[in-house]
Amino acid sequence: MKPASVILHGPSSSGKSSLARALQARWPGPLLHVDLDAFELMSEGTLLPTLDDRREAFRLHCANLQATLRNIAATRFSLVLDFVLRDAAQFARCLDALSGRAVYVVGVRCDLDVLEARERQRGDRDIGLGRAQFAHPEFSRSYDLLIDTTQQTADAGAEEIWSFVAMRQALDGGGSNGAAAV
DSSP states (O other), X not given: OOOEEEEEEOSTTSSHHHXXXXXXXXXXXXXXXXXXXXXXGGGTTSOOOSHHHXXXXXXXXXXXXXHHHHHHHTSSOEEEXXXXXXXXXXXXHHHHXXXXXXXXXXXXXXXXXXXXXXXHHHOSSOTTHHHHHHTOGGGGSOOSEEEETTTSOHHHHHHHHHHHHHHHHHHHSSOOBSGGGO
């Protein structure tokens, strides 16, 4: 199987990280998990008092993410990217960083009441964050595959993603370039 990139995109607490871990367990070879949260942690605990400071930090996080994606895309490793990215231009830059390899953009959704229950249970998210993101137009984009985690387990979702990727790679010799998501 050729190296592939699976992008899991959806609101906070929709189940992306659980899907990513289950997909790693299911994947037939190395699958690196990249999470935008890891880049955002660089500014956790520091004061970003102005909107310009916050915007610059966001641009830095995205630039570091894109550099990481380019570096991984140049290897034999497959990757799963898990993020809540609502900036269409930054999303396109991430797709561009993965050019030259198969990219599958998977929308991850769940019912709002389930999302809010997960958010409360997690304890590491601001209450209301998921609701604020839930109806954002960027989550209405066209996806290669849509996974609804309302009742589906992470393992079942990972199996569905894996089956989709395997089928697409068999049919077209490598897969999408993320065009459905642009």
